[in-house]
Amino acid sequence: MDHDDLRHWSKIAADWAHNYHATLRNRPVRAPLAPGAIAAQLPEAPPEHPESPEAIFADFARIIPPGLTHWQHPRFFAYFPANASPASMLAEQLANAIAAQGMLWQTSPAVTEVEQVMIRWLAQALGLPATFTGTIHDSATTATLSAILTMREQALGWAGLQNGLSALPRLRLYASAETHSSVDKGARIAGIGQENLVKIPTDSHLSLQPGALAAAIAADRAAGFLPAGVILCAGGTSVGAFDRIADSIAVAKAAGLPVHVDAAWAGSAMICPEFRPLWAGVEGADSIVFNPHKWMGAQFDCAVQFLADPGPQIRTLGLRPTYLETAGREEITNFNEWTVPLGRRFRALKLWFTLRAYGLSGLRARVRNHVAWARQARDALARLPGITITTEPALSLFTFALASDTETEALLTRINDDGRIYLTQTRHAGRFVIRVQVGQFDCTEADVRTIPQVVGELMGRAK
Numbered sequence: 001m002d003h004d005d006l007r008h009w010s011k012i013a014a015d016w017a018h019n020y021h022a023t024l025r026n027r028p029v030r031a032p033l034a035p036g037a038i039a040a041q042l043p044e045a046p047p048e049h050p051e052s053p054e055a056i057f058a059d060f061a062r063i064i065p066p067g068l069t070h071w072q073h074p075r076f077f078a079y080f081p082a083n084a085s086p087a088s089m090l091a092e093q094l095a096n097a098i099a100a101q102g103m104l105w106q107t108s109p110a111v112t113e114v115e116q117v118m119i120r121w122l123a124q125a126l127g128l129p130a131t132f133t134g135t136i137h138d139s140a141t142t143a144t145l146s147a148i149l150t151m152r153e154q155a156l157g158w159a160g161l162q163n164g165l166s167a168l169p170r171l172r173l174y175a176s177a178e179t180h181s182s183v184d185k186g187a188r189i190a191g192i193g194q195e196n197l198v199k200i201p202t203d204s205h206l207s208l209q210p211g212a213l214a215a216a217i218a219a220d221r222a223a224g225f226l227p228a229g230v231i232l233c234a235g236g237t238s239v240g241a242f243d244r245i246a247d248s249i250a251v252a253k254a255a256g257l258p259v260h261v262d263a264a265w266a267g268s269a270m271i272c273p274e275f276r277p278l279w280a281g282v283e284g285a286d287s288i289v290f291n292p293h294k295w296m297g298a299q300f301d302c303a304v305q306f307l308a309d310p311g312p313q314i315r316t317l318g319l320r321p322t323y324l325e326t327a328g329r330e331e332i333t334n335f336n337e338w339t340v341p342l343g344r345r346f347r348a349l350k351l352w353f354t355l356r357a358y359g360l361s362g363l364r365a366r367v368r369n370h371v372a373w374a375r376q377a378r379d380a381l382a383r384l385p386g387i388t389i390t391t392e393p394a395l396s397l398f399t400f401a402l403a404s405d406t407e408t409e410a411l412l413t414r415i416n417d418d419g420r421i422y423l424t425q426t427r428h429a430g431r432f433v434i435r436v437q438v439g440q441f442d443c444t445e446a447d448v449r450t451i452p453q454v455v456g457e458l459m460g461r462a463k
């Protein structure tokens with residue numbers, strides 16, 4: 001396959017993609033397959049000789065689509081969205097064609113400089129002070145790991161990087177019980193240990209209790225631990241919990257600890273000023289992560305980390321072997337020094353395209369619609385006999401359940417086997433509950449109305 005073939009097949013792929021998106025509503029949202037069904041259709045050994053693009057494309061069109069859970073399906077209401085605007089797909093096509101590796105400014109100045117400008121645009125879009133700078137990671141997990149590694153090294157006076165952690169005091173991190181498992185993972189990978197991630201009790205609003213945070217830090221210090229930092233939750237994955245950001249940051253600052261805010265999902269909603277009270281005080285954070293790839297249309301992967309001062313993170317993650325030396329160190333940014341991986345994709349391009357193609361007004365309108373339609377779906381479900389709304393909408397996320405876990409689980413299985421919508425589950429207050437989030441880029445009010453329709457129909461059928 002050469003570049004002429006690429007041009008030919010790219011056009012066919014574009015038509016395929018258009019048809020794929022145009023027909024998504026006719027497909028079951030979740031792949032209705034048994035494990036191994038796709039692998040069984042692939043040869044066990046790699047081809048020894050070149051195959052024709054016709055054969056490769058025909059196998060793709062035959063084997064792959066039936067094995068997909070359609071994340072861009074307008075009735076995908078599971079997990080959090082990984083939404084992809086057409087503009088972001090176009091940008092990704094171009095980024096793929098360019099195939100640049102932007103580890104240094106010099107290895108593609110446009111990759112670094114568009115990223116810097118996008119960070120500035122997004123800080124404005126979210127109402128953050130212009131003093132925040134930042135970078136783009138693949139995922140929130142990596143951004144949070146970077147923040148945790150930086151907390152660790154700040155607490156240890158950068159001794160861990162050289163000597164390892166064995167002879168050093170036992171570190172502690174603090175987060176709420178609603179925190180995402182990426183924080184647990186970060187504590188594990190950073191060598192701090194999951195046991196040393198202290199989960200602070202939450203109040204009746206599912207917010208970390210600042211008083212309990214202060215007490216835990218003081219008790220740990222008295223017991224000889226070394227508190228390293230606080231991770232706050234702005235829009236938890238399970239039911240959308242928000243910590244009291246301002247009060248919690250005040251406690252952390254009084255204790256001399258840095259703060260990272262995980263707004264992976266809800267951060268996108270902060271383009272709407274009316275939702276910003278949910279994270280009031282966030283400007284006091286040292287680090288904030290949000291994923292435009294969740295709810296802002298900049299397709300996976302794209303996780304933005306804002307930093308009040310990038311210095312400590314660069315000191316933690318930056319390494320400069322001779323082969324990475326370039327001229328002009330003082331005036332340029334080499335983003336590999338801000339992140340865990342050395343190599344980096346041109347992720348900023350899809351932000352640039354998406355922000356321009358829809359404008360903040362267009363992106364805000366989507367978020368506002370999703371929040372309003374989620375509330376309508378909540379009200380319609382609440383009217384169905386037997387259904388309890390177990391958590392009220394946090395932005396566009398709420399949960400519901402039937403009388404017993406067994407019934408709720410059975411209903412969820414029927415819903416997802418049916419295929420018209422896709423919902424997932426969580427545990428809340430000891431109950432198995434069904435999560436509903438509205439956030440898919442192309443979903444309409446009619447798509448969201450399908451949720452109570454399908455649930456009502458399937459409950460009726462079970463009787």
Ligand code: PLP
Binds near residue numbers: 141236263303
């Ligand atoms: N934080 C929150 C609140 C999340 O909801 C998620 C994923 O859903 C993550 C972190 C991890 O995101 P990523 O897949 O970008 O690592």
